[in-house]
Amino acid sequence: MKEHLWLALRSLSKRRKRAALTMIGVFIGIAAVVALVSLGQGLSKTINDQFEKVGADKIIIQAKESAGGFTGENAPGQLTETELDIARKTNGVTRVTGQLFRAINVQYNDIQRTMFVVSMPPKAQDADLAIAVNTWEAEQGRMLTHRDKQKAVIGYNLANKNTFVRNMRIGDKILVGTEQFEIVGVLKRIGDPTADGGIVMPEDDARLVLNDTASYSMIIAQSARGEHPAEVGERIEKAIRRDRHQKEGKEDFTVQTSTELIASFNTVFNIIQVVFVGIASISLLVGGVGIMNTMYTAVLERTREIGVMKAIGARNEDILTLFLIESGLLGFAGGLVGVIIGAGISKMVEFGANASFGPGTIVAVYPLWLVLGSLLFSTLVGAVSGILPARRGSHLKPVDALRSE
Template sequence: MIEDYLSLTLKNFSHQKKRTFLTLIGIFIGIAALVSLVSLGQGLQKSISDQFAQLGTDKIFILPGSGFFETSAKGVAITDKDLKDIRNSKGVQEVAGNIFKIGRVKVGDTLVYNNVLGTPLDQTRKVTESAFKLKVMKGRELKSGDRYAAFVGPRWAKDKDILPKGIGVGSRLEVENKTFRVVGFFESLGNPDDDSLVMIPYDTAKDLFDQPDSFDYVIAQASEGAEPAVVAEAIKKKMRGSRNLEEGEENFNVSTSEDLIQSFNAVLLIVQIIVIGIAFISLLVGGINITNTMYTSVIERTGDIGVMKAIGARNGDILALFMMEAGILGLVGGSIGIIFGVGLSQLVSLAANAAGLGFIKAFFPWYLILGALLFSFTVGAIAGIIPAMNAARLKPVDALRYE
């Protein structure tokens, strides 16, 4: 029976090639958009989650402001006193305060505005280095006694990346009009912002950016065996007490690596919902096209329906035939859309990788492909319900008399 339905369906498609193609356009554009954008979103989510996970589950991040993605202007600066309170919180092993700015960095005649990190050079620097998994690629890292030394990302060493001609160990660069000597390069961290970072001593940075008694963010390392979430709550309690704040009035943010992942995923979820909504509009248009096509098909084949009913076809057989035809239209459009969507997202990934945005990768979980196929078939079948019901209700005598 199913073979007969398929044979009749494919025969009808072959007789109406142009109409079939035009009907498929809305479905395959919608599915292509859905697959490409969702796969890129999934890949981005996976890449960012992996990077956050690399920060280490024992790290806790403290910033001004009531939310991790808010600007520090909405919060009260983290001071030396806060740093002592954090260090004295239960479960904290070590604390590193950092200055993070977008500064003017000049090499030769090339001036760029770039991320500059002022990090301590005492034993606490290991907290920052372990959080970001910094490994020396060339030269050495910053050490105690350095004043105007810079430890920079690998993009500075490449020709025609940040600079027309890359620099090496011993090269000079200016940060906020002060000359620094490059003492080393760290290995790639996987994204262009981090790979272009310029790290300088904290004491130099606080003079350079006129920030003598405050930090842009603090990294606390939990003691061995301590639960980061519990330690984070202890830090919040300590800082609330020091600042005379009630719970819920915090003008600072304390986040574990897991908190950062959840915050990012929440933002990405909103973006994906918007993207899926846009793709759904295209699918809705495609569904309407299928409905119109099926109505036309029912009218054109009214005589055939009469013949089928006259030789014993039941209403359910006619209903199943037209619903399967509509569903296959959706399935074929979805299959073409998946091929286009996969190809498009792979092209975007290749282009992003060539541009140094290696964290933008397409990810194709099996449920995305299977879900897209089932969804496209369902859209087609639903779009064909009303025309199929109209066809099934036709009386054989009326259908045979139709011209």
């Protein structure tokens, strides 16, 4: 086997340019796969970590959007104090609160932007639940209290990303709708551009600027210790469905646990990732065809050499092994280059995303199975692509091969 490997390496070194061109398809495919999967794994880890902070005992109730996407007051399936009371009275629920969030014009530094306003519940224990679910944490200043009026806490990006040409600061005044608010705190970066660009204000103020006196965009419930959140969520769903006289499957609202939310995200995300990796793998197929073509050419060019090898005792299996090792080495080398380039691409994307949206937005992850799997797969593609040319070379008759010029 060592002799086969040495002969294969010597042969490839003589045809360096051709070998390099042959590997292009392979390393492009592997680079794309490594870049996509490493970024996908990093993004998935970031989001899963975020949900871990929320906790598995949280249950989220939301109204389904109408066809026009309207979710405000009078929207189909809107959530009100009625649904809040139903959730509160459901067996297995310890705490319940509601939040209102919607986009509105915000003016600062004589510039107007459309931003998301999020309400903070007035009661302290309700506010604690909202803070936990939204993973809010003050980086500067303070969080809102039940005594605050026309005060606001802003997202990380508003204080650090020059959204309004210059950054907002604690003590600055902003115009939300037609009402003026004083900034009393800045949130730590969450990683979601919408949340990091949002404005948190007391619920009464949010209802005033959004002109919504009754509805909630979201109701948050916390299941009791020892209760299964999914079962508690089913009880809430049945109770609201019964109150609204709706049939199962025809609800105009959704009830999901935080675990179900992350599971839904992971399912959709994995499907998208598989599709992208599948598209990138087409390049590997092209690379395999290139390796096959190169190996056929190598067999034709080395027909006389094959004849000499057979004349001095080489068996068909030896010739077959030699060409399979060559094609496998082409695949392995292409895969190795692809892994390095793919890692470089994902690191550049990571750097760009973190520079644009803040540190930790996305971190490329390179699990061992991704690196080893990419190298193994590219080697396999190379070896499989070389089977037909190798068989042709191994079945050449010594006399015919020696006559070849």
